[in-house]
Amino acid sequence: MQSLKEQIKHIVEQRDDALRKVLSIRDIEDLRVLLLGKKGQITALLALMKTLSLEEKKEIGPLIHALKQETENCCDQAKEQLTMHILAAEKAKKEHFDVTAYLPKMGKGHRHPYSFFIEEIQDIFMSMGYEIIDGPEIETESHNFTYLNIPQDHPARDTQDTIWIDRTLGLLMRSQTSTVQVHAMQDKKLPLAVVAPGRVYRQEATDASHDFMFMQCEGLFIAENVSLAHLFGTAQTFLKKLFNKEELDIRIRPGFFPFVEPGVEIDMRCPFCTHGCSVCKKSTWIEVFPGGLVHPNVLTACGIDATKYAGFAFGFGLTRLVMLKYGINDIRLLHSGKVKFLEQF
Numbered sequence: 001m002q003s004l005k006e007q008i009k010h011i012v013e014q015r016d017d018a019l020r021k022v023l024s025i026r027d028i029e030d031l032r033v034l035l036l037g038k039k040g041q042i043t044a045l046l047a048l049m050k051t052l053s054l055e056e057k058k059e060i061g062p063l064i065h066a067l068k069q070e071t072e073n074c075c076d077q078a079k080e081q082l083t084m085h086i087l088a089a090e091k092a093k094k095e096h097f098d099v100t101a102y103l104p105k106m107g108k109g110h111r112h113p114y115s116f117f118i119e120e121i122q123d124i125f126m127s128m129g130y131e132i133i134d135g136p137e138i139e140t141e142s143h144n145f146t147y148l149n150i151p152q153d154h155p156a157r158d159t160q161d162t163i164w165i166d167r168t169l170g171l172l173m174r175s176q177t178s179t180v181q182v183h184a185m186q187d188k189k190l191p192l193a194v195v196a197p198g199r200v201y202r203q204e205a206t207d208a209s210h211d212f213m214f215m216q217c218e219g220l221f222i223a224e225n226v227s228l229a230h231l232f233g234t235a236q237t238f239l240k241k242l243f244n245k246e247e248l249d250i251r252i253r254p255g256f257f258p259f260v261e262p263g264v265e266i267d268m269r270c271p272f273c274t275h276g277c278s279v280c281k282k283s284t285w286i287e288v289f290p291g292g293l294v295h296p297n298v299l300t301a302c303g304i305d306a307t308k309y310a311g312f313a314f315g316f317g318l319t320r321l322v323m324l325k326y327g328i329n330d331i332r333l334l335h336s337g338k339v340k341f342l343e344q345f
């Protein structure tokens, strides 16, 4: 008897001490299990009652039942108090949360160098009255080659150069943005002044200066009485604005491309040096712009009267100009998604 009373006293002390120290709801539930669970200390005392005499039961029974009830109440109360305390703490935290607080080491996103550059190019051409257009990246063989006066046996049509999706259906990943020219000539009214920046694809082993995907920009101007002088003026104005140079000489060399006649290569004076540097390979000239007057065959194939209208077209490697402008020496970096690289811009 005496030992049972001792045990009850001990349980009460242990319980009150534990409740003073609880830090979480979990602590309270653990204590409840320890005392009132299937194998709990109070449950064990209740089981012991069976072994007692009637007299003893009368004396100790109410004590054990009271202990059980009291313990349940204590645990409930402690849980309620703790919950209120947690809610109050959360509310205070929200009230004092400072949305303007500085968070160290937070990465800040920004646009890709391509995006800056394309916007710059678009601004320059829009200021000259050009419309910016877009076209599909999966193209038909006709749009990529035939309409552009590229003969059936031209090596560019080969699977070694072009990524074909379905050779029998004549579907491929466009290998040049000139395809957008064709769509513009077929769909739009004349006169026409359009610029089309976009991705192109080639069957290419990648290294620092080659990639299977890169960006080009195509320009097309068609009206009556258009001459090469218009092309040269446009190219020079564009390059001056792009490289922020008041004066920027260009020079013209003959070039051959099936979709223009005559075809030219336009070079610009190196904007980075006066006496030769690594960018211009010490020559002070940089090759930038293949172009020319649109071949009458191309105009005719696209439904334009080649005896009345003429036009010039040009195309440049947008990727190459991005690399030139920002001094990037590995084309693969542009598509790598490497944060260390992108953070420089």
Ligand SMILES: [Zn+2]
Pocket: 270, 271, 272, 273, 274, 276, 277, 278, 279, 280, 281, 282, 284
């Ligand atoms: Zn140079």
